[in-house]
Amino acid sequence: ELGGPGVNRDSRGRRATELEGHPEQLSRRELARLAIASLKNGHDIIDDGYCLLIYPEGSRTRTGRLGPFLQATYRYFKKKGTSVVPMAIIGTNRIMPVGDTRLHPGPVSLSFAPPLKVNDDTPAKEVLQEAHSAIAALLPPDQHPPANQPKLF
Numbered sequence: 001e002l003g004g005p006g007v008n009r010d011s012r013g014r015r016a017t018e019l020e021g022h023p024e025q026l027s028r029r030e031l032a033r034l035a036i037a038s039l040k041n042g043h044d045i046i047d048d049g050y051c052l053l054i055y056p057e058g059s060r061t062r063t064g065r066l067g068p069f070l071q072a073t074y075r076y077f078k079k080k081g082t083s084v085v086p087m088a089i090i091g092t093n094r095i096m097p098v099g100d101t102r103l104h105p106g107p108v109s110l111s112f113a114p115p116l117k118v119n120d121d122t123p124a125k126e127v128l129q130e131a132h133s134a135i136a137a138l139l140p141p142d143q144h145p146p147a148n149q150p151k152l153f
Contacts, residue, residue, distance in 0.1 A: 068153035074124040086113040086134035111138040
């Protein structure tokens, strides 16, 4: 069961994903091809000296708490010498809750933690776990992840 809005299986068992309101039928092979192209594009952006913004949870929070990060995220900064700057956006869950199409007025803040360096001594997955801890530290206590929740999904 894939679950989630806009994601299900069609009659042939392929993953059906709604893109921009249009249902598109994507096979696992097509999804893999798109994922590899996205990863290459991300590395090209980094190689060109630009910043790459990644939302490692993969979706908006339904509970207001920090969720586990998708493990595949580490592949974007597997390149040695990359810096990861943990960032927390606080308040967006209240201005546009999941399932609501309207914006609600309210404060939003953006906080940054010190950069984490990816090098030969530190595995990229470990840096991702460090980033999760750093982001959790930037959040108000009511948005911290549950104590028993793993950092990576």
